[in-house]
Amino acid sequence: MKAETARPVAGTREGRKRMGVRLGAWPGMVAWRLGGIAVLLVIWAALATRLSAAQLPRPELVWDALTANFSSSPALEFAGVQGGYFSNVLYTLTTATVAAAVGGLSGFAVGVASARSQLLRDLASPLLVLFAAVPPLVAGPFMLIWFGPGQLAQSTIVAFFCFVVIGVSAQNAASSLSPAFEEFAATLGASRRDRLRHIVIPASIPPLIVSVRLCLCTAWSLQAAAELLGSDRGVGRVVGMAQQLGDTASTLAVILLLGVGGLVIETLITGALTHATRWQSGQRR
Numbered sequence: 001m002k003a004e005t006a007r008p009v010a011g012t013r014e015g016r017k018r019m020g021v022r023l024g025a026w027p028g029m030v031a032w033r034l035g036g037i038a039v040l041l042v043i044w045a046a047l048a049t050r051l052s053a054a055q056l057p058r059p060e061l062v063w064d065a066l067t068a069n070f071s072s073s074p075a076l077e078f079a080g081v082q083g084g085y086f087s088n089v090l091y092t093l094t095t096a097t098v099a100a101a102v103g104g105l106s107g108f109a110v111g112v113a114s115a116r117s118q119l120l121r122d123l124a125s126p127l128l129v130l131f132a133a134v135p136p137l138v139a140g141p142f143m144l145i146w147f148g149p150g151q152l153a154q155s156t157i158v159a160f161f162c163f164v165v166i167g168v169s170a171q172n173a174a175s176s177l178s179p180a181f182e183e184f185a186a187t188l189g190a191s192r193r194d195r196l197r198h199i200v201i202p203a204s205i206p207p208l209i210v211s212v213r214l215c216l217c218t219a220w221s222l223q224a225a226a227e228l229l230g231s232d233r234g235v236g237r238v239v240g241m242a243q244q245l246g247d248t249a250s251t252l253a254v255i256l257l258l259g260v261g262g263l264v265i266e267t268l269i270t271g272a273l274t275h276a277t278r279w280q281s282g283q284r285r
Helices: 013-048 059-068 074-078 085-116 118-132 136-147 151-175 179-187 192-204 206-229 235-244 248-276 279-284
Strands: none
Touching (some): 085 118, 085 151, 085 206, 085 235, 085 248, 136 151, 235 248
């Protein structure tokens, strides 16, 4: 019989070595992402020389608009919007991320519960499919009518989308888990609650990482779109004002600032989920 290779224990020399390899991959990942941004800037600068400033302003013009309105903006204050680009981008990112977390966690709970109960699955599956067929931007006007043009309506649109995406993904992930794992744990005396906590939930998280990234990216876009429909602050409000004034440089400045902030948040959350599911790498060896 072929001997099974022992898995390195945390704290041992082999365990510290493999942990160092994983941590050593971070500088390379950051370098590649910065390289991608540099390539984008080069292409942008080349295209800007062939187009007018109204169509595509040069990177330095966008930088000037960003630095001049970063913390405060006379144009925004004149229109009744407090703060500068940074505070409005921060509002959009914070509101969307919190709403995505609430919707995503709720969807995860419903998805896992429905995967373990036939009755809940029969009740939840048609609703998840029905909700998935409703475009969030189509539901947006109804949210504004029900909750008014404010933060609650914006958060509801984002949470609604993330609830559906994570709910469907969690249901599929929990349903695809082999029952042999739970049966083996049951023979060792694990209760139903222990099996849910230590087997079903951890095994359902790795397949959801892609869905979480999709939810985050879409959540920020939906939040900005909802702000365009009606809001007194946020990226959508700033972009709407800049477009009315024909200020393409300010529009790009706010969008790029939103993208950079979103990239930081996405990297942190994805990194945390990857670290939490690091046991998967041990099973693949």
